[in-house]
Amino acid sequence: MQGYRASILRFTDDASPVFEADGLLVVGPSGEGPRVVHAVGDHAALVGQFPGLVVEDLRGHIIAPGFVDMHVHYPQTDVIGAPAAGLLPWLRDYTFPHESRFHDPDYATEVAAFFFDELLRQGVTTALTFATSHVASVNAAFEVAKSRGLRFITGKVLQDRHSPDGVRDDTEQSLIDTESLIRRWHGVDRLGYAITPRFAPTSSLEQLRGAGELAAKYPQVWIQSHVAENLDEIRWVAELFPQSRSYLAVYGDFGLLRQRAVYAHCIHLNEEDRAQMARSGAVVAVSPTSNLFLGSGFFDYLAADTAGMRYGLASDVGGGTSFSPFHTMLAAYYVGRESQTKTGLSLTPGQLWWQHTAGAAQALGLGGVVGNVQPGCEADFVVLDPKATPLLARKTSQANSLDELLFALIVLGDDRVVVRSVVAGG
Template sequence: MKAYRASILRFAPDHSAIFEEDGLLVVGPDASGTRRVQAVGPYRTLGPKYPGLPVEHLPGRILAPGFVDMHIHYPQTDIIGSPADGLLPWLENYTFPAEKQFSAPAHAEEVARFFVAELLRNGVTTALAFATSHPASVNALFAEAQKNHMRLITGKVLQDRNSPDGVRDDTEQSLLDTEALIQRWHGVDRLGYAITPRFAPTSTPAQLRGAGALAAQYPEVWVQSHVAENLGEIAWAKELFPDARSYLGVYADFGLLRPRAVYAHCIHFDDADRALMRDTGTVAAISPTSNLFLGSGFFDYEGADRIGFGYGLASDVGGGTSFSPFHTMRAAYYVGREGQTKPGLSLSPQNLWWQHTAGAAKALGLDGVVGNLAVGCEADFLVLNPQATPLLARKAARAQSLDELLFGLIILADDRAVERTVISQAK
């Protein structure tokens, strides 16, 4: 066991932040060897209960839960910042050419090493990621995450039509590969599998039907895809699936909406779509930097909260423009201010931070496992330095409340504020 003394940020069940100016975080192994939070609270009351326990004192630092990224594409690491007129041209000109290269295991392994290191450097300790249609890409990312003891969920992309040679897969073989990868990787150490249709227009009904059958056969795995991101994409889905009530309804028709199903974007929804998300336990991965970059639109927070379905934040690299959760929270604030049916929504700093930690973990079905520093959670946490840059230090020194401190970090911080990322390790 070991203890850390510093300021501590964590979250209550009502999503509000709890902040200990001078706190103690005690971590230690459970029966399996996984390091978990054993105790957390004010130093003045907890310290005397652990005489002789090694304590690392970190004055001026904040211990915070590791960030949870609900949607990111590891094969798109090298195409961040590529110019395009919108989603579909961006896929054609940059995404598919880049993803073709992942049939080569050596390339997949090299990118996976950089990708995992970049996540951890930015304070992301749990991620739900897309690989490519090549099993080699999945194996490479799982192996790298396992090496780094990271909690990571990924899966082979399914896309058997409307895709170029090199990324298009075979319907039957894609499903066989998916099941084999589930059996090889799901539940190993801190790894999880996600059944991964790229998006409805690039899968035949037969492939989506097979994906739904696997989702029913393996209810403990995740499902991930994209929906209602772009108006052109929605029109395309309507043309290909004319009998579906909506784009989201396509996935419902094939049994792909359920708990642990995560759909990126969810921008152009009506209330019937929102109710379908709520009633099936499906959640949204909000990707504000990507949506702003590609001009796709704005996630409607007011509509989601009014109807009541779950969501959390995501970087969506490489359409997203940064691995940094601070960039993502900042963009979500802009979206909240400008993109609502009722303009002027102001997302609070505590809510933004919750969306990228405990809230995202809850949306993934990992509530009480990651994303928080509550007793029993896996001990993934960050050592944040609010003096990392001169301007951030000046702002933090003048903060008169927790909201001012957190908002200053959201607006001004980046990877430089993440002084250390601590990962829960099993023996």
Template sequence: MQAWRASLLRFDDQGHALFDRDGLLVTSPGADGRQVVLAAGDHAALASAWPDVPVTHLPGRILAPGFIDTHVHYPQTEIIGSPAEGLLPWLEHYTFPHEARFADPAHAAEVAAFFCDELMRHGVTTPLTFCTSHPASVDALFTEAERRGLRLIAGKVLQDRHSPDGVRDETEQSLVDTEALIRRWHGQGRLGYAITPRFAPSCSEAQLRGAGELAARYPDVWIQSHVAENQDEIAWARALFPDSRSYLAIYNDHGLMRERAMYAHCIHFTDDDRALMRDTHTAAAVCPTSNLFLGSGFFDFAAAERVPFAHGLASDVGGGTSFSPFVTMRAAYFVGRTPTTGLHTKPGVSLAPERLWWLHTAGAAHALGLDGVVGNLQPGCEADFVVLDPAATPLLARRTREAESLAELLFALIVLGDDRAVAQMVINGTPLSR
């Protein structure tokens, strides 16, 4: 059993932020080797109940839930910032050639280690991750995450058509490999598997149907893919699957929409699509930096509240431009504020700092079906958290010193923060040096 004393940020069941200026966080060993939060709250109210527990005192620091990245591509780490005219040219010129290299286990292992370093340097404690079509890429990432005790969800990409040599897989073998990887890794420690069709145009009817059958056979695994990111991609998907009502409906028609299913982007949606997300308990990974970088469009936060469905924030590295949750939250704020265009221009929405933070922590956990497990510092949650330094840079220190509310403090961190604000990571109760 151990305890930390510092300012403490967490969320209640309604997503409201709770903040203790002088807080106490007590953790204890739980089941299966997990460290869990035993108590969290005001230090003066809790300290007497834990007189013999050693306390790490961190004055001036903030303990906050570890960030959750709901959509990231570890094989694309090295192509961040690669210029292209849009999504499809970017895939052709950069993504597929780089991903072909992951057939080599040594290359996959080296990138997996660097990828995990970057996640942890930026305060990300739970990523939902695309690998490549090569089983070796999955084994490399899970092996690295297991070594570090990191909670991670990942899967082998399925893409048996409209893909170049080196990344295209074979339909039946891809499904056999996926099931073998589920059996090898899912539920191993804090690891989880995600069935991963790259996107509908890259998958044949048979491959999507087989993925849906696996999803039914293993209901506790995750599903991840892309949808409605780019207008050219949408037209392509609709031409390939003319019997489906919409691009999104392609996945539903193949048994790939349910709880623990996460679809990246979800930009060009109708209300019928939003209702389908809501009714199937499927979630969206909102990727503001990649959408801005590739010129794909903007996620409609107001519409996602009008026809409510679960969503969380994501870096989408390497289309996304940073591993940093601060950069992602900042971009989400800008996207939310941007007026929509069309016959009638609608004003943007101003996402509250507490809401942005929730979408990258407890709200993202909710979207992944991991409520009460990660993304929060309430009793029973796993002890994954970040120690934030609100004075990490001179300008940040000056601004946070003047903050008169929690909203001002969090917004200053969102606008001015970067990896320097992450003073320390605690993974499963173990402090890690930077």
């Protein structure tokens, strides 16, 4: 057993934040899997229950759940900050040329190693990630994630049409490769597989049908794609799939809306789309820095809540402009404020933090596994310094409530706040 003494942030099952000013976190083994949280609470009340416990003294710091990034593209690490007029030109001019390089296993491994190191440096301990259409990109990501002991999900991108040479795949072979990768990697250590159509326009009817058949055959794997991000994209989908009710309905028509299906963006949905999302159990990866950067629009939190949709936050690098969860939470606050004039909505600091930790984990079907530091959770957590910069130290020292403390970290925080990311208690 190992103890950590610090202030501790965690969440109850109803998404309420709990803060122990002088807390104790106790982690230890649980069978053959990763180390888990055995106890958490007030230090004075808890420490006597663990005689002889070795305790690392981190007073002055905050222990919080490791962040969960619901949607990020590891091959787009070097695309971040690329200027473009919008989504489709950005894909054409930057993304596809970069992704074409991932047929090379050595190149894919080098980028994956940098990517995971950057995630951990920023406090992200779980991620659902796009690879590319190349099998080598998937194997490289899984191998690097496995070596770091991460809980990580990815999959080979499916895109057999409307894509340039170098990233376009073959319909039949893409589905054979997907099933082989599922069998090789899903459930190994802390790894999971995601069936990954890039987005509806770049997959033929045959490829989408095959993806749906694999989703039915392997119900424990994830599904990930994009939907209703950009108005030009939506018009294109309507031309390509005239038989479908909407862009979202395309995925439903092929059996790709279910539990563990994660769709990035979901900006331009209608009421029927939202109802279909809620019924199916599919969830949203809200990507505010990407949406602001590409001018795509704003996620409608109030409409999502009214429909009963589930969601969590995502960086969406490289359309997103930062790996930092603090930047993502702040952008989500801006999005909430943008709609406040129409809806009266204002996201609280606790809600924002929950969306990037326990809420994102619940949306992924990993509630009670990651995203929290409650007993039984895998021991993924971050150690934060609320005095990491002079301005942040000045602001947090004046905080009179948990909301004020969390909001100061969201607004003024960045990678300098993250002292350490602990994965599986190691």
